Each structure stands twice: as structure tokens, then as C-alpha cells.
Amino acid sequence: MPDSSSPLYIDNAATSFPKPxxxxxxxxxxxxxxxxxxxxxxxxxxxxxxxxxxxxxxxxxxxxxxxxxxxxxxxxxxxxxxxxxxxxxxxxxxxxxxxxxxxxxxxxxxxxxxxxxxxxxxxxxxxxxxxxxxxxxxxxxxxxxxxxxxxxxxxxxxxxxxxxxxxxxxxxxxxxxxxxxxxxxxxxxxxxxxxxxxxxxxxxxxxxxxxxxxxxxxxxxxxxxxxxxxxxxxxxxxxxxxxxxxxxxxxxxxxxxxxxxxxxxxxxxxxGRETIRQHEENLTRLLLDGLSLIQGVTVHGPPAGSARGSVVSLTMTGKSVADLAFVLDRQHNIMARSGLHCAPAAHRSISTFPHGTLRLSPGFFNTETDIQAVLTALDQISAGS
Ligand SMILES: Cc1ncc(COP(=O)(O)O)c(C=O)c1O
The missing domain is CATH 3.40.640.10 (Type I PLP-dependent aspartate aminotransferase-like (Major domain))
Incomplete structure (x- = not known):
């Protein structure tokens, strides 16, 4: 697992990082x-x-x-x-x-x-x-x-x-x-x-x-x-x-x-575009499986089994999404994006307007270890530790 001093980027829907x-x-x-x-x-x-x-x-x-x-x-x-x-x-x-x-x-x-x-x-x-x-x-x-x-x-x-x-x-x-x-x-x-x-x-x-x-x-x-x-x-x-x-x-x-x-x-x-898609799909599945076990987390998006891109939006009971992103960044060195993602219409459609969601978007250069680190951090935040 990466130590908390090495930055972990999981905001590839904003822009992919790193580049090849x-x-x-x-x-x-x-x-x-x-x-x-x-x-x-x-x-x-x-x-x-x-x-x-x-x-x-x-x-x-x-x-x-x-x-x-x-x-x-x-x-x-x-x-x-x-x-x-x-x-x-x-x-x-x-x-x-x-x-x-x-x-x-x-x-x-x-x-x-x-x-x-x-x-x-x-x-x-x-x-x-x-x-x-x-x-x-x-x-x-x-x-x-x-x-x-x-x-x-x-x-x-x-x-x-x-x-x-x-x-x-x-x-x-x-x-x-x-x-x-x-x-x-x-x-x-x-x-x-x-x-x-x-x-x-x-x-x-x-x-x-x-x-x-x-x-x-x-x-x-x-x-x-x-x-x-x-x-x-x-x-x-x-x-x-x-x-x-x-x-x-x-x-x-x-x-x-x-x-x-x-x-x-x-x-x-x-x-291979398909290799990239498969890798991102695996990471997303891992992330969704892990999130389903964390107390208070709601994932907003396609039901399990339907086609999806590697974008996961969530909210956590009792926590603002802005705080979630802040704590991930400042305490765990994990970069994710919270808010409306320049798409207020989409948040209205899924009933997460006006506060939005915390968005985690794994990319091709993320690893399973990264996903575990994100899940551990969210679990700790949920448990208040
Ligand atoms: C669906 C969608 N459309 C448009 C944009 C705008 O992209 P850009 O800032 O590269 O023009 C984005 C990026 O955030 C997006 O996700």
C-alpha cells in the first residue's frame, strides 16, 4: 500500500495522470x-x-x-x-x-x-x-x-x-x-x-x-x-x-x-484500447465492491452489472462531499474531486443537486493497491478515526 506521503491521484475524469x-x-x-x-x-x-x-x-x-x-x-x-x-x-x-x-x-x-x-x-x-x-x-x-x-x-x-x-x-x-x-x-x-x-x-x-x-x-x-x-x-x-x-x-x-x-x-x-478498458473496469468493480462494505456510503450511478465508465460518484451519511475530498487530500494524500463536476443538470437528474458527490475516477495507471488505499481511507473516515 502506498505510504500516505506518496500522492495518489484518482481524478482521471478531470484529466488523466500520469501521461505515458x-x-x-x-x-x-x-x-x-x-x-x-x-x-x-x-x-x-x-x-x-x-x-x-x-x-x-x-x-x-x-x-x-x-x-x-x-x-x-x-x-x-x-x-x-x-x-x-x-x-x-x-x-x-x-x-x-x-x-x-x-x-x-x-x-x-x-x-x-x-x-x-x-x-x-x-x-x-x-x-x-x-x-x-x-x-x-x-x-x-x-x-x-x-x-x-x-x-x-x-x-x-x-x-x-x-x-x-x-x-x-x-x-x-x-x-x-x-x-x-x-x-x-x-x-x-x-x-x-x-x-x-x-x-x-x-x-x-x-x-x-x-x-x-x-x-x-x-x-x-x-x-x-x-x-x-x-x-x-x-x-x-x-x-x-x-x-x-x-x-x-x-x-x-x-x-x-x-x-x-x-x-x-x-x-x-x-x-490496446480494450486492455485499457478492461483494466479500468476491473479497478472500478473492485472499488464498487469495497464501497458496498463501507458504512454510510451510497453510490449514485448504474446498477451492478450494467455498462459503465470508470467514474464512481458517492455520498456518505453525515459527511459533506467537500469535507470528504478535503480529508482524503490533506490526511491521506488522495486526490479526488467533489461537487457538481460542471454538470449541475446531471446532479439534478440523479437527485444529488446542489451539493453533488465525491467522484473517484480510476485511470489506466492506477493499481489495485491504489483502490485498496482509497477504500481504507474512506472506511477510516466513515468510522470517524
Ligand atoms: C462529459 C464532459 N464533457 C465536456 C467536458 C469538458 O472538457 P474540456 O474541459 O476538456 O473541454 C468534460 C470534462 O470535464 C466532460 O467530462
């Missing part, structure tokens, strides 16, 4: 060896930087079942990616179908457009554990439904949306998926699942650094860009180029971060 050593090595090499401004000059450093971005784009496309890497767009995180899609695709009078489990990176732009652009929101009901029923979707669709937005794996409960079933029931609407918690861990195939707009973040399950993310567009889907400016292409024109993906990537990109993200993807390809 290959990610740090790739970034260290890139920042030492080349200037990182791609596509702006014809010299060899600029060409090398363009190659870094191109290779990362190819890796992302291959990873998500997209046959054309020019439909992969890099952004600074999934929030920016979702904003491009939400602001770009919705017009006055459009209806949006979404769920009670969405993150504020979906809910805030939607609530803003509800006020300023006159869109209409329809929120699919969840059961008390946060699960939606794909069979509810057809009854909520109308001719005005432009977009269905689904959080693939909840960052609050770990509940998993059945994308394949949802894709089959989307009717004439576009399907946008927030894959912040699932990318790199769960199977995600754009074409097979009928996803039109797939938004991902680079710094969680894909093992990239913070400041990376992006989206993939279904062929033929046109979305106006959110920002305009220099792209290094069509520089003679003052109009924004139409070229994919340049039209979305104005400004010097985060070449260093994108290079790190590519190393993260290579790590997943080498290790």
Missing part, C-alpha cells in the same frame, strides 16, 4: 528539435511541424473510424469543439434533443442560444441512475429537430449511452456526441454509429496534454467556423478559406500539444 512517458518524450523532443509553426513557411522546420499535425490527424481519423483525415479538426478542448457545432448548426426555431446528463460545455451554449437565437430545448428523461432509454427518442423527434446531443459516458455517474441504438433512432436529425469521457476507452466508430459530429478532448482517455481536442465531421456536413484568421493557406484572400480543415483552424495551432496527443494515441494503439 512516451507523451512527455515526444513533446520534449519536438520543443527541442523544431520550431513549431506549421504551414506558414517553406523551410524544413515548418514542413516538419506540418507533418506532426498531419500524422496526428491521420491517427485521430483512424481511431474514430473516419475515412478522410481532412474531416478531423483540432481545437483546444472538447468545449471549443462542441461550441463550434452548437453555434454553427443551430438556427432560430430549431429544436435540440439532449439529455439530463450533459456537461455545462453543452448546456451553457444551448441555454444561451435558447435566449438569444430562439432555439427550443427538449431534455430526454433519465432514470434515477442517469441512464436514458434510446426507445424514448423517436417520440421526441419532430420536423424541427435539428440536433440530438448525447454525452457518451457520464462524467458524474459513468453511465454509458448506447450510441449504436441512438444512431438508429435519430430520424432526420444530426447526431452530435460528447466523447470527453469515452474517447480512448470505449469503441467509437463514426460511420458505424451514425455520428455526424464527434467531439473529443485530448487530455483525458487519449493521454494527450491539456489544451488539445477536436471534432470530426461527417462527410458533406457544412458547419460555419466560429473563428476566422490566418491559416497559412490561400493567404492572397481576405475571405476565410473554405478548405477543410483549414477553415476551422485559424491561428497558429498547438503543434506541441498535438504532437503529444499523437504520442498518446500511439500508446493506446500499442497497448
Amino acid at each position: 512517458p512516451e507523451v512527455a518524450e515526444a513533446m520534449h523532443r519536438l520543443i527541442r528539435e523544431i520550431s513549431l509553426s506549421p504551414g506558414r513557411s517553406a523551410h524544413s522546420f515548418s514542413l516538419a511541424a506540418s507533418r506532426v499535425i498531419f500524422e496526428a490527424r491521420e491517427l485521430v481519423a483512424g481511431f474514430f473510424g473516419c475515412p478522410d483525415s481532412s474531416r478531423v479538426v483540432f481545437t483546444s478542448n472538447v468545449t471549443e469543439a462542441l461550441n463550434v457545432g452548437i453555434f454553427g448548426l443551430l438556427a432560430p426555431g430549431d429544436q435540440v434533443l439532449t439529455t439530463g446528463m450533459e456537461h455545462n460545455s453543452v448546456m451553457r451554449p444551448l441555454r444561451h442560444l435558447e435566449k438569444t437565437r430562439g432555439i427550443h430545448l427538449d431534455i430526454l428523461p433519465t432514470d434515477p441512475t442517469g441512464a436514458i432509454d434510446p426507445d424514448d427518442i423517436p417520440g421526441h423527434l419532430s420536423k424541427k429537430t435539428r440536433l440530438i446531443i448525447i454525452n457518451h459516458v457520464s462524467n458524474v455517474t459513468g453511465s454509458v449511452a448506447d450510441l449504436e441504438a441512438i444512431g438508429k433512432r435519430k430520424g432526420g436529425a444530426l447526431l452530435m456526441v460528447d466523447a470527453a469521457q469515452s474517447a480512448g476507452i470505449f469503441p467509437l466508430d463514426m460511420e458505424a454509429f451514425g455520428i455526424d459530429f464527434l467531439a473529443f478532448t485530448g487530455h483525458k482517455g487519449l493521454f494527450g496534454p491539456t489544451g488539445t481536442g477536436g471534432f470530426l465531421l461527417r462527410e458533406g456536413l457544412l458547419v460555419p467556423p466560429l473563428k476566422m484568421g490566418g491559416t497559412g493557406s490561400n493567404s492572397e484572400e481576405e475571405a476565410q478559406p473554405q478548405l477543410m480543415p483549414d477553415c476551422y483552424e485559424s491561428g497558429t495551432p498547438n503543434t506541441l500539444g498535438i504532437g503529444g496527443l499523437a504520442a498518446g494515441l500511439e500508446f493506446i494503439n500499442k497497448t
Whole structure:
């Protein structure tokens, strides 16, 4: 068991830590060896930087079942990616179908457009554990439904949306998926699942650094860009180029971060996405089994046996979740997150609003020993010792 002086990180739903050593090595090499401004000059450093971005784009496309890497767009995180899609695709009078489990990176732009652009929101009901029923979707669709937005794996409960079933029931609407918690861990195939707009973040399950993310567009889907400016292409024109993906990537990109993200993807390809998922699933099962034996603990989320991501939300009788996280951190050197996890809607859906939960999110680099240490600490807190 780790001694209480060695920090134990179990907050991988916020960002994965540690990153594979290959990610740090790739970034260290890139920042030492080349200037990182791609596509702006014809010299060899600029060409090398363009190659870094191109290779990362190819890796992302291959990873998500997209046959054309020019439909992969890099952004600074999934929030920016979702904003491009939400602001770009919705017009006055459009209806949006979404769920009670969405993150504020979906809910805030939607609530803003509800006020300023006159869109209409329809929120699919969840059961008390946060699960939606794909069979509810057809009854909520109308001719005005432009977009269905689904959080693939909840960052609050770990509940998993059945994308394949949802894709089959989307009717004439576009399907946008927030894959912040699932990318790199769960199977995600754009074409097979009928996803039109797939938004991902680079710094969680894909093992990239913070400041990376992006989206993939279904062929033929046109979305106006959110920002305009220099792209290094069509520089003679003052109009924004139409070229994919340049039209979305104005400004010097985060070449260093994108290079790190590519190393993260290579790590997943080498290790096996399924191996990673299995390991996380085992740790989560161990955690859930142990929590069921601790006095006063309630776990909020999918029932035993259903599909779930490696996110466990809990409350403890007589203790505030803020205190739990504080004591774990200060007395046991265990880093976990308490509160609403930027998803108040999800906490309303599972009746843990306004205080939220303590969230434990094991990652690939956690061990069974880590889980035992977390359980021992929570048991001691519960016993008041
Ligand atoms: C489901 C979900 N959506 C969106 C986000 C936002 O991610 P980012 O901060 O990388 O944009 C998160 C991260 O916390 C998340 O868990």
C-alpha cells in the first residue's frame, strides 16, 4: 500500500495522470528539435511541424473510424469543439434533443442560444441512475429537430449511452456526441454509429496534454467556423478559406500539444484500447465492491452489472462531499474531486443537486493497491478515526 506521503491521484475524469512517458518524450523532443509553426513557411522546420499535425490527424481519423483525415479538426478542448457545432448548426426555431446528463460545455451554449437565437430545448428523461432509454427518442423527434446531443459516458455517474441504438433512432436529425469521457476507452466508430459530429478532448482517455481536442465531421456536413484568421493557406484572400480543415483552424495551432496527443494515441494503439478498458473496469468493480462494505456510503450511478465508465460518484451519511475530498487530500494524500463536476443538470437528474458527490475516477495507471488505499481511507473516515 502506498505510504500516505506518496500522492495518489484518482481524478482521471478531470484529466488523466500520469501521461505515458512516451507523451512527455515526444513533446520534449519536438520543443527541442523544431520550431513549431506549421504551414506558414517553406523551410524544413515548418514542413516538419506540418507533418506532426498531419500524422496526428491521420491517427485521430483512424481511431474514430473516419475515412478522410481532412474531416478531423483540432481545437483546444472538447468545449471549443462542441461550441463550434452548437453555434454553427443551430438556427432560430430549431429544436435540440439532449439529455439530463450533459456537461455545462453543452448546456451553457444551448441555454444561451435558447435566449438569444430562439432555439427550443427538449431534455430526454433519465432514470434515477442517469441512464436514458434510446426507445424514448423517436417520440421526441419532430420536423424541427435539428440536433440530438448525447454525452457518451457520464462524467458524474459513468453511465454509458448506447450510441449504436441512438444512431438508429435519430430520424432526420444530426447526431452530435460528447466523447470527453469515452474517447480512448470505449469503441467509437463514426460511420458505424451514425455520428455526424464527434467531439473529443485530448487530455483525458487519449493521454494527450491539456489544451488539445477536436471534432470530426461527417462527410458533406457544412458547419460555419466560429473563428476566422490566418491559416497559412490561400493567404492572397481576405475571405476565410473554405478548405477543410483549414477553415476551422485559424491561428497558429498547438503543434506541441498535438504532437503529444499523437504520442498518446500511439500508446493506446500499442497497448490496446480494450486492455485499457478492461483494466479500468476491473479497478472500478473492485472499488464498487469495497464501497458496498463501507458504512454510510451510497453510490449514485448504474446498477451492478450494467455498462459503465470508470467514474464512481458517492455520498456518505453525515459527511459533506467537500469535507470528504478535503480529508482524503490533506490526511491521506488522495486526490479526488467533489461537487457538481460542471454538470449541475446531471446532479439534478440523479437527485444529488446542489451539493453533488465525491467522484473517484480510476485511470489506466492506477493499481489495485491504489483502490485498496482509497477504500481504507474512506472506511477510516466513515468510522470517524
Ligand atoms: C462529459 C464532459 N464533457 C465536456 C467536458 C469538458 O472538457 P474540456 O474541459 O476538456 O473541454 C468534460 C470534462 O470535464 C466532460 O467530462
